[in-house]
Amino acid sequence: MNKSELVETVAARTGSSPAEARRHVEAALHAITEAVAVGDRVSLVGFGTFEGADRPARTARDPRSGDAVDVPAARVARFRAGAAFRDAVAAGEAPDVPAVVTAPPPARRGATADDVVGDADADAAGGTRSGGGRTSHPRADQVAGVATAAPEKDPKASGKASARSTKDAKKDAKKDAKKAGRKAKAHDAAGRAAKKSRKAAASGT
Incomplete structure (x- = not known):
């Protein structure tokens, strides 16, 4: 069994993710190495x-x-197996898995069953929840709300736009008045021509 296989076994026994199991294994090995390196003894x-x-x-x-061959003095690491370890190896049988290994992780203080399930769902999705010192990813609707939020309007820009609109409206009104005047003149001219035509027709008869 190598380290990767050890990590997989720990993940399977504890029901944790491989990434979490790897962190725990690495942390345990580092703690043992650090203690022995500075002269402490780690007794399990x-x-x-x-x-x-x-x-x-x-x-x-x-x-x-x-x-x-002369071998110089050196400081070396040593491991002495404990009684339970020696007995298991001598018997050639794996001992029972301790209950603390297979027990579910304790819930956070004040957490409900829904919170625990939510944490598992968040971890599976690659995110985390906000409880217990964790951070949470924003929801899609929150992101959409930020993305589509209308920018604040500049009062000066709004005033200029309003002034331009008023000026354009006046120009359009003048154009419409000129068009109406030309139509009225044309209508009067057509009326006078028709009247002359009738008079001429009456005189001829």
Whole structure:
């Protein structure tokens, strides 16, 4: 079993996502390494103890040539298996999974069942909820509301636009009046011509 397989096993046992399981595994390994590196001993009851030890300088022999080889002093990492670990290996049987591993994660204080389900849905969708120090993604309608919000109008620009509209309206009114005048003159001329034609017809008879 390598680290990736260990992460997959932890995710399957705990019901968490592979990404979350990887964070937990990496955090545990880092904590053990950090403690032993600074001289502390990490004792995990039933599993074993990690600690550092000073190895003095010594003389060894090269297994190929048989020549003596000086090995300098060094500080090395050591692991001593715990009783439960040794017993399981000796029996050749995997122990039962602890209940704390398969138990569901505790709900946040004041959270309801809907909140817990909502957190799971949010994690599956790649987002997070706002409770418990998390941040939430905006809803689609919120984004749309921001995107379609009407910009504020400039009072000066509105006044200029209104003035232009009034001026254009006056011009249009003058044009309409001129057109109406020309039509009236044409109508009067047509009326006078028709009257002359009738008079001429009457005189001829």
